[in-house]
Amino acid sequence: MTQADRDRLVALKKAQSRKMTQRQAAEELKLSERQVRRLLARLRKGGDRAILHRLRGRSNRRIREQDKQKAIEILSEGLYQGFGPTLASEYLAKKHRIEVSKETVRKWMTEARLWRGRRQKVAEVHMWRPRRERFGELVQWDTSTHDWLEGRGEKIYLIKMIDDATSRLFARFVCSDSTAQNMAVLEAYLLRFARPLEFYTDKGSIFLTTAKKNHPLRDGPLPPTQIGRALQELGIGWIAAHSPQAKGRVERSFQTAQDRLVKGLRVAGAKTLEQANAYLEMEYLPDWETRFTVAAACADNAHRPLGRQHELAAILSEVDQHVITNDYTIRHGGKLFQIVREDVRPRMRKAVVRVEARRNGAIAVRFEDRYLRIAECQPAPKTAAATKAAEKAAPANQPGEKSKWMNGFWQRPSPSLKKAIRISNATS
Numbered sequence: 001m002t003q004a005d006r007d008r009l010v011a012l013k014k015a016q017s018r019k020m021t022q023r024q025a026a027e028e029l030k031l032s033e034r035q036v037r038r039l040l041a042r043l044r045k046g047g048d049r050a051i052l053h054r055l056r057g058r059s060n061r062r063i064r065e066q067d068k069q070k071a072i073e074i075l076s077e078g079l080y081q082g083f084g085p086t087l088a089s090e091y092l093a094k095k096h097r098i099e100v101s102k103e104t105v106r107k108w109m110t111e112a113r114l115w116r117g118r119r120q121k122v123a124e125v126h127m128w129r130p131r132r133e134r135f136g137e138l139v140q141w142d143t144s145t146h147d148w149l150e151g152r153g154e155k156i157y158l159i160k161m162i163d164d165a166t167s168r169l170f171a172r173f174v175c176s177d178s179t180a181q182n183m184a185v186l187e188a189y190l191l192r193f194a195r196p197l198e199f200y201t202d203k204g205s206i207f208l209t210t211a212k213k214n215h216p217l218r219d220g221p222l223p224p225t226q227i228g229r230a231l232q233e234l235g236i237g238w239i240a241a242h243s244p245q246a247k248g249r250v251e252r253s254f255q256t257a258q259d260r261l262v263k264g265l266r267v268a269g270a271k272t273l274e275q276a277n278a279y280l281e282m283e284y285l286p287d288w289e290t291r292f293t294v295a296a297a298c299a300d301n302a303h304r305p306l307g308r309q310h311e312l313a314a315i316l317s318e319v320d321q322h323v324i325t326n327d328y329t330i331r332h333g334g335k336l337f338q339i340v341r342e343d344v345r346p347r348m349r350k351a352v353v354r355v356e357a358r359r360n361g362a363i364a365v366r367f368e369d370r371y372l373r374i375a376e377c378q379p380a381p382k383t384a385a386a387t388k389a390a391e392k393a394a395p396a397n398q399p400g401e402k403s404k405w406m407n408g409f410w411q412r413p414s415p416s417l418k419k420a421i422r423i424s425n426a427t428s
Contacts (some may be wrong), residue, residue, distance in 0.1 A: 001052065009051055012039055063100060071098050071105070072112045083263060085109055091267065131165050135296045136196040136303035138164040138239075139189075140250035143177045143204075146258050153271040158257065159185045162250045164200070165296040169253065169288050173276045179206050179226050180359050183316040186230070190312065194303040198237035200247055208240060226318055233315045235304075256292075260284070314364065318357040324348050324367075329377065330355065332363065339365070340373040 001009075008029055015025040015036065022040075026033045042050035074080065074096055075088055083091070085106035092098040092105065109115035132138045144158045157177045161170045170189050174181040201207045209222040224232065231238050241247040261284050268283070270276045306312070322330045328339045328348060332355050339348070348367065356364040365372045415423065 001049075005051060008039075009048055012036070012043055012051065016040055016043065063104065067098055067100075068108060071096075071100065072108055072114070074098075075105075075109060075114055076112070079267060080263075083115075084259070085115060087260060087263065088115075095267070131297070133165060133297040134300050134302040135163055135166050135168065136193065136301055138198050138200055139196045140164060140200045140247045142202060142247065142250045142254070143182070144254045144257070145177065146254070146262070148173065148262060148265060148276065149271065150262065150266060154273065156273050156276060157181075158254075158261075160250055160253060160257075161185070161189050161199075162253050163196075164249060165298075167249065167253075167293050169285060169292075171280060171285065173273055173280060175273060177206075179318070182206055182227060183230065184359065186227070187312050187316050190234075190306060194305050195234055195236055195310075197302050197304075198239055199231065200239045200241060202244075202247065203240050203242075207238070229319060230315050234310060253292075257284075313358055313360075314356055314366075317359060317364075320355045320357070321352050322355050324351050324353060326350075330365065330374075333357070336377040337363070337365070337374040338377050340375060343370075343372045345370075 011020075011025050011028050014020045015022050020028075022033050022036050026036045029036065031039075039051060071092055074092065075083065080088065080091070086102045088109065089100055089102040089105040092100060106115065106117075110117070139161050141159075141161050144160070146158070148156055148158060154175070156173045156175060159172055159174055159177075159182060162168070170192065172185045172188065174185065206225055206227055208228070209225055211222060228238065244251050261280070264284060265276055265279055268275070268279045270279050320332065322332055324330055324339070326349050328344055330337050330339070330353060345367070351367065353372070354366040356366070358364060363374065365374050414420075
């Protein structure tokens, strides 16, 4: 019996003992006088429990006991270990056709000791920065090194780009958190959405050049990283976050992924990079789009199209500057390349060229506004004089090897006394 039932019983008892009229009881209980008379009649026949509704505890929507036991058996399997009530209710409906609310699942899991609620702690309060107004105005970019496959396969990394205005998500699993892999994800984003106004990242070494001790430019501006240079050539701004809380939207999306995405990959049986990306593209990202994206304050799309000057293969490559020697060769990556004779132009000697090591393994060399054809030179054969000089310069003994000049010293014949005196007089 609830407190409301007790209050109702007190008013009916007063009406029954004529301490108040039936009209006064009806006004207090906000019922009609006719209903009060009915309740008084039931109270005289059935006692205090007569005021309870006769259908209480007899819901037509009560879930069958067989469904409850089946759901508990399913959630007890190792496949669903660590699932919370919300995610468990979604998978029960999607995979096993057991439609039940998350609160009912929470009750079942608590009774079966499959889940225990945690007491909420008051966290440090951070003032939230308001969202940007347009889609593509600011995109947060980060990488997570979480164990996404839970030991079922190779270690993989998740690179995420999440729009600040709408929380629209773009992500890819990669084999390493390298410059080349991040550039590949950036290229996929640009081909799908075009160029955003700004990217918001941490101060990782792939985004920000770290000052080194005794570096000649340590007191001046440091050169950009390869990704920093690529963003400049694409006309995309870059903002560095000073703390994880500053880019909280992408950090919170990783917390969600470390729960939902990890368990989704487990249920899907993903063991390879390809399988993980297939699940990410076909299941997780569409589900995120439905559940977590919001409408931007302004309907305008801030993304800008790629122009003819934006050749992604050239921009999203590892770019170096090299000097052309007098014989029209350049060195790159420990190799020597010769410029094809037909492409030789005036002012090339001692000029600086742009060398692009593209992600497909090709090497492209650009002088001013034109790409040059090059051919790798074979190393020159060693001459006899060079071989002899190298042998002479080489140490007689290998490192750690004992000297051998005393070998057989005492077995050599000694000179006669007369000869020894003559040698001694000559050296003196």
